[in-house]
Amino acid sequence: MNKIVIVGAGQAAGWAVHTLRNHGYDGEIHVVSNEDNVFYERPPLSKQVLSQEAPVESLNLFPENQVDEFSVIWHKPDLAVKIDKQDKCVHLQSGKTLAFDKLLIATGSRARIPIAQWANFKNVYTLRDIQDCHSLAEQFKTAENIAVIGGGWIGLEIAATARKQGKNVEIFECGSRLCARSVSPEVSAFLKDLHEEAGTKIHLNAMELSLSEVDQDKIQIDAGPLGQITFDCVVVGAGAEISKELAVDAELDVKDGIVVNEYGQSSHADIYAAGDVAIHPGLGYCIQSWANAQNQAISAAKSMLGDLTAYQDIPWLWSDQYQCNIQILGTYQPEKTVQVVIRKTHPTQQSFFYLDDQHRLINMIAVNEAKLVKLAKRWLANATQLDPQQLQDLDFNLMKLK
Ligand SMILES: Cc1cc2nc3c(=O)[nH]c(=O)nc-3n(C[C@H](O)[C@H](O)[C@H](O)COP(=O)(O)OP(=O)(O)OC[C@H]3O[C@@H](n4cnc5c(N)ncnc54)[C@H](O)[C@@H]3O)c2cc1C
Known part of the structure; x- marks a missing residue:
């Protein structure tokens, strides 16, 4: 070969x-x-490079x-x-x-654009590559009012980056909660609080949005019962x-x-x-x-090359929003979940554990708990049976379960 x-x-x-x-x-x-x-x-395109805290290199x-x-x-x-x-x-x-x-x-x-016509508007953006990031970062220099369509991970990260720059940010999500495809209702609620406390407006069930260009390239969103709101730019983060x-x-x-x-x-x-x-x-x-x-x-x-190497990784991804590093381990499987444990060490340091009928971890969402995620990767890989009380007990050092 x-x-x-x-x-x-x-x-x-x-x-x-x-x-x-x-x-x-x-x-x-x-x-x-x-x-x-x-x-x-x-x-980093939706985080440090968009905020220009880190160079493209x-x-x-x-x-x-x-x-x-x-x-x-x-x-x-x-x-x-x-x-x-x-x-x-x-x-x-x-x-x-x-x-x-x-x-x-x-x-x-x-990047997915739900309505093809939106892509023709000057101040409607998506974020997938370096070019998109350059254009959006330029727009953020002057824009004051920013709409984000889509309350998934990328939409939330862009919203956090814009809000940290002092912009007025509104998120329009067609579902009834944030990141609904990948996390449970309690994690969605945590995310909603995080963004609202930072001053972002969140519109859930914002299903039939209609966009139009108004004077000087501003974008007006007609959000049905919410009325018409005008923005300097709109970022579409509606999945891939x-x-x-x-x-x-x-x-x-x-x-x-x-x-x-x-x-x-x-x-x-x-x-x-x-x-x-x-x-x-x-x-x-x-x-x-x-x-x-x-x-x-x-x-x-x-x-x-003939070195047969099976790929069996447990899904793991992270997101950075405001002061929170959020890590998602495993997948959200409500049908298999029999117990949910929330371990809240601090408002911005907590873990959500999802256990099956034998108290094995199937999914974990950890906020500012990187060390615990490393340990939980082993629990998941080894199908370790866990004690829900120990998981919840803040006096119990989970590192003992190595
Ligand atoms: C803004 C943003 C933020 C993200 N944040 C996170 C995060 O915090 N955590 C996380 O775990 N993941 C995150 N991701 C997801 C992660 O970046 C992707 O899963 C990863 O980039 C996928 O890598 P890939 O090589 O499969 O595809 P890509 O990186 O998309 O590369 C595919 C390349 O192929 C090119 N291509 C496509 N078709 C053709 C063709 N026919 N001919 C030639 N070239 C072609 C594309 O243009 C592209 O350059 C983020 C993604 C984005 C866009």
């Missing part, structure tokens, strides 16, 4: 290349990227000289437009055709669309995302997928997180 092609150059692609070279692969690696900026991580996954040493053959900016799985080649928009021995699809996802079209067109097995086994292999033996675009093999749906993109890609890259 001497030719690997990777489509996409984000978190998953970067770690795949790093792993291939670290594991002795010295053949060609072709990377196709429709972005000029490559091998960078996105989490801090996003780089690897130092520049290390990227040079990877000896990647770049195709950028270019777009992969078709995969021919019979002839094992990828067609690019530029007209090039890249033959491959193995292919990794790492195309990630993109999985970039799975290449795989659908190639007739690979695709559901919510590309179906892969624990080695990252799709329904075609020489085509792999990792990151946002690939289904988590243990869960059966896509996970959009930094750790998932990195670790699924590492396992896929090793497996491509």
Whole structure:
């Protein structure tokens, strides 16, 4: 094998290349990227880079000289437009055709705009890449009144960043609570309090929003019973669309995302997928997180080289909002949860534990409790039976349960 092609150059692609070279692969690696900026991580785009507390360079996954040493053959900016799985080649928009021995699809996802017309308004933004972040940071310099559509993780982070800069911020969420797909009602309530205490207005059940441009590029939101409110800009944080079209067109097995086994292999033996675009093999749906993109890609890259490495990571992601580092371990499964324990050490330091019928942890949301999350990762991996009373008892040192 001497030719690997990777489509996409984000978190998953970067770690795949790093792993291939670290594991002795010295053949060609072709990377196709429709972005000029490559091998960078996105989490700071809604946090320190948006607030301009950290420079764009801090996003780089690897130092520049290390990227040079990877000896990647770049195709950028270019777009992969078709995969021919019979002839094992990828067609690019530029007209090039890249033959491959193995292919990794790492195309990630993109920001979802619920109503296509909104994208045409000058002061309506989404946040997915460095370019979006530059534009939004520029807008934040002068905007006073900012609307965020979507009360999920990215929407909340953007709202917190704007509010910390003294902006008037209003969040419009179509559901009845914040982050409803990934956390329980009590965690949603915690998030709502956090943002309201910081001075942000939250409109739940804001279902039928209609946007229009009014004088000097301001945006008016018609929010039905709430009336019409005018903003300097609107940021849409309404979830992500999985970039799975290449795989659908190639007739690979695709559901919510590309179906892969624990080695990252799709329904075609020489085509792999990792990151946002690939289904988590243990869960059966896509996970959009930094750790998932990195670790699924590492396992896929090793497996491509014949070192079969199963990816079985327990989902873990984090979010930073105001003074809170929020970590989410496992997945929210109300049907399996028989007991909820809330351990509140301090208003901004608390943990929510979700236990199954045998008192095993299935999900944990921890606020400013990084050490405890490390320990809980082991409880989850080992299916440790826990004592709910000990979890709740502030006089009991949970580190004893190592
Ligand atoms: C603003 C923001 C904040 C986030 N914060 C957090 C956080 O706090 N914690 C956390 O765990 N996760 C966070 N995430 C999620 C995390 O960044 C993603 O899960 C991760 O980037 C996914 O990596 P990926 O490599 O799969 O996809 P991406 O990083 O999206 O990379 C995919 C690349 O492929 C390119 N591409 C797509 N199609 C083609 C094509 N046909 N041809 C060529 N190139 C193509 C895309 O343009 C993109 O550059 C955040 C994401 C965003 C956007």
